[in-house]
Amino acid sequence: MTTAPNQTNLDLPPVDGTTTSTKKHWIDRLHHAGWTVFRHAQKHTGVGIVCSVAYFDPGNWGVDLQAGSQYGYSLLFIVLLSGLFAAFLQVLACRLGVVTGLDLASHCRMLFYDRPRHKKLWRWGVLYPLYVLAELAIVSTDLAELLGSAIALSLLFPALPLWAGVLITGADVLLVLGLGNPLHARPAKVFEWVIAVLVFAVLICMAVIIGKINVAWGQAFDGFVPSQTIFGSGALYTSVGILGATVMPHSLFLGSHLATQDRLSKNSPIPDSPLSDKVRELEPIEVASRRERSQHLGQAIWRQLQSWFVVSRAELEALNARPKSHKHRENNPLEFIRSHLYHAIVDVVSSLLGFAVIINALILILASAVFYYGSGARGSESPASLFDAHTLINNTIGQAAALLFALALFASGQSASLVATVAGQSVSEGFLNWKVSPVVRRLLTRMIGLIPSMTVAIVVGPNGVNLLLVASQVILSIILPFIIFPLIYLTSSSRIMRVHKTAPEHTDISPPAEASFLPALSSLDSDPEIIQTEDFVDFxxxxxxTSLGWLIWLVIVVANVYVLVTLGMGQDS
Known part of the structure; x- marks a missing residue:
């Protein structure tokens, strides 16, 4: 009888002290994990959100509205496939920037500018035509973004002419000037926060609009499965437009440039400005007259304005010191790559799949539910435009939903326009090694896109804008293979993407005579794309x-050939 109480005691729950200790342990672990995620988001998030803007700009709106109004939910598979293509290529651009410390445009210059043989042939036959195509892609992007933002302003303010909306939208370059240089060695967090706010505004507005309409979600999810509708004549043409609207060439250039930035170092010196120096000089002066202080401040402001348009001696020396070939430079240190690469990949993939794909899918679902299946059905021969979508939403859903539609379109256009301006700066710096100030580069980039947009707005007017939006995206798709080719080549090259395990004493990174491949012994073993040698780590x-990259390139080339043949035969829709 004495064993029964002991057996009962064995089945009792643990004492309160043990339970409290266990709960505290798990709370501490959750608190630590939460702070880890927060610090990651604070330091590493930015590149993905900025790049994702290019994948739901007004050009996407025009193509998605046309696809949904003509083919229902059938082309949602193309939206998903294009998003996966974009994520893959953007990751390649990110790896290139993090590992090498150079952007894609600079790599193209190093590949083709100073070849050992036939230098002029490589420069004028490959490098400069590639630069022209990159600029043409930015002009096509700017055309869609400026016109899309102008349409949004016209929807918000009906009395505003379309050309005036383009002019107002083109002034957003002044905002970029106020945010500093986003392509600096350290990220401009203010610029990234502005873009993030605009991205969330687009997502929230679209989610609210979708919540107010009747969507057959079963049919919508079936649209993510490939069907025979995709291979129809007009559907395939529109599919290529979706592909060109989603995978943006300028975003690859910008993403590779932003990936080179150091997001962890706290010792990066902040360049002093003449204005801030002059203000510090004026602080201890209390006896000086107000007139003298205003004169000093005016001189400081004038110096600041001059500094915007004049390249400093340090910047000129940095431009002249740029290496002319890959064998004359070193990649980033291994420690830098380990602390940035995987964070950057997670940021890019999550942003593109979590923002770009979802927003594009919501736009196409909206067009399908309203124009194909709903009361605004108009038949496959009459695609919906941005003006049509706003009018029907206003009549069927309500004025509040129409206002949200216009605000989402405006936020999309403004954010994409800001990003395209900075991307133009990156392209011109990398390809041409321009020795002019960043402000001048941004102004020239903006004028290159502003002039044709103003011309289109004045000559064509609102009726032809939607057609031009779709056509601009098809142009981007045709240019895309020329930009993807060097990206895949560079990231698949062991000579370009390898890194010393320790800091080398020389700058020549030519391949050794013999490279014995040894099993990796560090945490990099988990990545099958990274191979370690005795002296190098190959990224x-x-x-x-590489095979997947070339397969994506081939799919885009075949689709473009089809579109060109279709256009040549006059069978485009």
Whole structure:
């Protein structure tokens, strides 16, 4: 009888002290995990959100509205496939920037500007035509973004002419000037926060609009499965437009540039400005007259304005010191790559799939539910435009939903326009090694896109804008293979993407005579795309990733050939 109480005691729950200790342990672990995620988001988030803007700009709106109004939910598969293509290529651009410390445009210059043989042939036959195509892509992007923002302003203020909306939208370059230089060695967090706010505004507005309409979600999710509708004549043409609207060439240039920035170092010196120096000089002066202080401040402001348009001696020396070939430079240190690469990949993939794909899908679902299946059905021969969508939403859903539609379109256009302006700066710096100030580069980039947009707005007017939006995206799709080719080549090259395990004493990174491949012994073993040698760590794409990249390139080329043949035969829709 004495064993029964002991057996009962064995089944009792643990004492309160043990339970409290366990709960505290798990609370501490959750608190630590939460702070880890917060610090990651604070330091590393930015590149993905900025790049994702290019994938739901007004050009996407025009193509998605046309696809949904003509083919219902059938082309949602193309939206998803294009998003996956974009994520893959953007990751390649990110890897290139983090590992090498150079952007895609600079790499193109190093590849083709100073070849050992036939230098002029490589420069004028490859490098400069590639630069012209990159600029043409930015002009096409700017055309869609400026016109899309102008349409949004016209919807918000009906009395405002379309050309005036383009002019007002073109002034957003002044906002970029006020945010500093986003392409500096350290990220401009203010610029990234502005873009993030605009991105969330688009997502929230679209989610609210979708919540107010009747969507057959079963049919919508079936649209993410490939069907025979995709291979119809007009549907395939529109599919290529979706592909060109989603995978944006200028975003690859910008993403590779932003990936070179150091997001962890706290010792980066902040360049002093003449204005701030003059203000500090004026602080201890209390006896000086107000007139003298205003004169000093005016001189300081004038110096600041001059500094915007004049390249400093340090900047000129940095431009002249740029290496002319890959064998004359070193990649980033291994420690830098380990602390940035995987964070950057997670940021890019999550932003593109979490923002760009979802927003594009919501736009196409909206067009399908309203114009194909709903009361605004108009038949496959009459695609919906941005003006049509706003009018029907206003009549069927309400004025509040129409206002949200216009605000979402405006936020999309403004954010994409800001990003395209900075991307133009990156392209001109990398390809041409321009020795002019960043302000001048941004102004020239903006004028290159502003002039044709103003011409289109004045000559064509609102009726032809939607057609031009779709056509601009098809142009981007045709240019895309020329930009993807060097990106896949560079990231698959072991000579370009390898890094010393320790800091080398020389700058020549030519391949050694013999390279014995040894099993990796560090945490990099988990990544099959990274191979370690005795002296190097190879971050180039493996056979699978390289083959996948070339397969994506081939799919885009075949689709473009089809579109060109279709246009030549006069059978486009």
């Amino acid at each position: 180039s794409s493996g056979k699978f990733m």
